[in-house]
Amino acid sequence: MDLIPAPRTVRTTPSPGYARLDRDTRLEARPGTEGVARWLRATIGAATNLPFPEGKDDDNRVVLGVDPELPPEGYRVVIDGHARRIEGGSAAGVFWGAQTFRQLLGPEAFRRAPVDPRREWNLPAVVVEDAPRFPWRGLMLDVARHFLPKDDVLRYVDLLAAHKLNVLHLHLTDDQGWRVEIKRYPRLTEVGAWRARTKHGHRASPLWYETPHGGYYTQDDIREIVAYAADRHIRVVPEIDIPGHSQAAIAAYPELGNTDVIDTTTLPVWDTWGVNPNVLAPTDNTLRFYEGVLEEVLDLFPSPFVHIGGDECPKDQWKKSPAAQARIGELGLAGEDELQSWVIRHFDRWLAERGRRLIGWDEILEGGTTTAGLTPGAAVSSWRGYTGGITAAEAGHDVVMCPEQHVYLDHRQDGGEDEPVPIGWVRTLEDVHRFEPVPPGLSPEAAAHIIGTQANVWTEVMETRSRVDYQVFPRLAAFAEVAWSALPAPADRDFAEFERRMTTHYRRLDALGVDYRPPGGPLPWQRRPGVLGRPIEGPPPNV
Numbered sequence: 442m443d444l445i446p447a448p449r450t451v452r453t454t455p456s457p458g459y460a461r462l463d464r465d466t467r468l469e470a471r472p473g474t475e476g477v478a479r480w481l482r483a484t485i486g487a488a489t490n491l492p493f494p495e496g497k498d499d500d501n502r503v504v505l506g507v508d509p510e511l512p513p514e515g516y517r518v519v520i521d522g523h524a525r526r527i528e529g530g531s532a533a534g535v536f537w538g539a540q541t542f543r544q545l546l547g548p549e550a551f552r553r554a555p556v557d558p559r560r561e562w563n564l565p566a567v568v569v570e571d572a573p574r575f576p577w578r579g580l581m582l583d584v585a586r587h588f589l590p591k592d593d594v595l596r597y598v599d600l601l602a603a604h605k606l607n608v609l610h611l612h613l614t615d616d617q618g619w620r621v622e623i624k625r626y627p628r629l630t631e632v633g634a635w636r637a638r639t640k641h642g643h644r645a646s647p648l649w650y651e652t653p654h655g656g657y658y659t660q661d662d663i664r665e666i667v668a669y670a671a672d673r674h675i676r677v678v679p680e681i682d683i684p685g686h687s688q689a690a691i692a693a694y695p696e697l698g699n700t701d702v703i704d705t706t707t708l709p710v711w712d713t714w715g716v717n718p719n720v721l722a723p724t725d726n727t728l729r730f731y732e733g734v735l736e737e738v739l740d741l742f743p744s745p746f747v748h749i750g751g752d753e754c755p756k757d758q759w760k761k762s763p764a765a766q767a768r769i770g771e772l773g774l775a776g777e778d779e780l781q782s783w784v785i786r787h788f789d790r791w792l793a794e795r796g797r798r799l800i801g802w803d804e805i806l807e808g809g810t811t812t813a814g815l816t817p818g819a820a821v822s823s824w825r826g827y828t829g830g831i832t833a834a835e836a837g838h839d840v841v842m843c844p845e846q847h848v849y850l851d852h853r854q855d856g857g858e859d860e861p862v863p864i865g866w867v868r869t870l871e872d873v874h875r876f877e878p879v880p881p882g883l884s885p886e887a888a889a890h891i892i893g894t895q896a897n898v899w900t901e902v903m904e905t906r907s908r909v910d911y912q913v914f915p916r917l918a919a920f921a922e923v924a925w926s927a928l929p930a931p932a933d934r935d936f937a938e939f940e941r942r943m944t945t946h947y948r949r950l951d952a953l954g955v956d957y958r959p960p961g962g963p964l965p966w967q968r969r970p971g972v973l974g975r976p977i978e979g980p981p982p983n984v
Contacts, residue, residue: 443945444544446605446922448571454521459563462489462525462546466503467496469524474505476672477527477535481505485543489562490555500524503542505535514607515572518542520564533674534572537605541569548948551603575878577841577893578924579608579678580917582909585615585689586714587900588634588656589909595669596906600953602673604921609670610678610748610895613658616688616711616719620657621679621741625733626694630657633693636710642862642902644714646973650904655710663741671743678800679742682750683731684721684784691719697727699758699765714901716753723759723768723780728787735791745798746820751785752802782808789819800841803829824849824897826984827880834883834890842878843895846981848920850912851899853976854958861911861969862902863976870960874919874939875931896920902974907956911967914957918946 470478511530516538519526529535613620619633635655641648688711691698698705756777759765789799793816800820820839823830830840852865878894
C-alpha cells in the first residue's frame with residue numbers, strides 16, 4: 442500500500458483479499474459529502490474510466506459519509522466484503538479519506554486518463570483509520586520573485602491535496618513584483634507586476650535574463666484559485682508584505698516611499714535579489730493606501746488569517762527621514778524598531794476589527810510588540826529558527842513553525858557539484874523527514890499554540906515550474922508526513938521504511954507529471970552549470 446503520509450492505523454479485514462471496482466460500482470454520497478463525490482468522479486473516475494453512477498442498493502458501491510464521532514479532519518476507509526466506505530468527521534475528513542482511497546488504487550489512479558482500458562481496479566481488504574497531528578499543514582509559494590501562471594497554482598493546489606496539506610500561503614507582493622489586481626490602485630499591476638530584466642542565479646551572479654518578466658492574477662483568477670482550493674479543503678492565505686519588500690509598490694506609486702530621503706520616482710520594479718533598502722514611509726497616506734489594498738484582499742480571500750510579512754525591513758531611510766523621525770517623536774517611540782512595531786500593530790487592530798487575524802514573520806515580535814501590542818488573535822510564522830515561535834507561544838500567540846534551517850525548500854538537497862543553483866544549507870529528504878515542529882521544553886500550554894507547520898519555497902532562482910518542482914519534491918512528501926502523522930522523536934523515525942514507501946510514491950509523482958529530484962541526483966536537464974548560487978557549508982544552527 443505504501444501510504445504517504447503514514448496513517449495512524451492500518452489493519453487487514455477478517456476476510457483478507459481484494460475488492461474490485463468496475464463499471465457497475467456505484468457511488469453513494471450521503472449528506473455533506475456531495476463535493477467529495479464530485480471530486481472522486483472527476484479525478485479517480487477520469488483515471489480509471491469508471492463512471493461511479495449514483496446508487497445505494499447493493500454491496501458493489503462506494504459509500505461516502507460523515508461520522509461526527511471521528512475528529513473533524515479524521516477519516517476511516519473500510520474495504521471489506523461489503524460496500525467500500527470512506528467516512529470522515531467532516532467533509533474535509535471524507536476528502537482526506539478519498540486521498541488514501543486513491544493511493545490504495547495504485548499510481549495509475551493519479552493519471553488524468555486510463556492508460557490500459559482493460560485494467561482491473563482492485564483494492565486491498567483493509568481498514569485505515571487516521572487523523573492529522575496539526576490543523577495547519579502548509580506550503581508557502583513565492584509567486585512574486587517569479588510569477589507562476591494561474592494554471593500552475595491550481596496544479597499545486599492538487600499536489601497539496603494529494604499530500605493532505607491544507608494551507609496554501611501565497612506570497613503575492615515583493616520588491617520584484619506585485620501579483621494581485623487591486624482595482625482601486627491599477628498601477629500596482631500596470632507597473633508593479635513587470636520588471637525589465639531578472640538576475641540569473643544568486644545576486645552575486647554576473648548573469649541576467651534580459652527578457653522582461655512579470656504577470657499577475659486578476660480578481661477573478663484569485664476567486665477561481667480560492668474556490669478550487671476550497672473544493673479540496675485547502676485554505677489560501679494571502680501575503681501582502683509591509684513595510685519592507687515593497688519596491689514594486691513604490692515603483693507604481695512613488696509617494697509610498699521615503700520621498701524626503703530619495704527620489705522615489707526613479708525606482709523601478711527591482712530586478713535582483715536580497716534585502717532592499719527602499720521601504721514604505723510610515724505616513725498616514727501609506728496606512729490609508731494599504732487599508733484600501735486590504736479591503737479588496739479581504740473581499741477576495743475568506744481566510745481568517747491575512748499575512749502582512751513584516752520581515753527584513755532595513756531602517757536606514759527612516760533614520761534619515763525627517764517625516765519618520767517626526768512620527769517617532771509624535772508617538773513617543775524609542776526608535777525605528779518601535780516605529781515598525783507601530784505599523785504592524787495598526788494593521789493587526791485593523792484586521793481584528795474586521796474579524797480577521799494578522800499573521801506575520803517573526804520580526805513582528807520585535808520593537809516592543811511581543812505581548813503588549815499584538816491583539817490576542819495575532820499569529821507568528823517562525824522562520825529564523827524556533828526562537829521566535831517559542832517566544833510567541835509562551836506569550837499566548839498561535840505559531841506556525843517554518844524554520845529556514847529545516848523546511849526552506851529553496852535550500853539545496855545535496856552537497857554535490859551538480860546541484861542546480863545551490864542555495865543555503867543541505868537539507869536532504871531525510872533531514873526534512875526528521876524535522877520536529879514542536880521544540881522540546883515547551884510547556885503544554887505553550888505547545889498547544891503550535892497550530893502547525895509550513896514548508897516555504899522562495900523562488901529567486903526558480904524561473905520555471907519545473908525548477909519549482911525540483912526544489913519542492915520529493916521533500917514535500919517527507920514534510921507532509923511530518924505535518925500529518927503521529928511520528929516518534931526525530932532520532933527514532935524509520936527513514937529506511939519511509940524510503941521504501943517512497944519507491945511507490947515516485948511512481949505517483951511520475952503519473953502527476955512532477956519534475957522531482959531523482960534519488961540519484963539531478964538529471965542532465967535539471968542541472969544549471971555555471972549559474973552562481975550561495976551554498977552554506979556545515980549543518981544549520983539549532984536556534
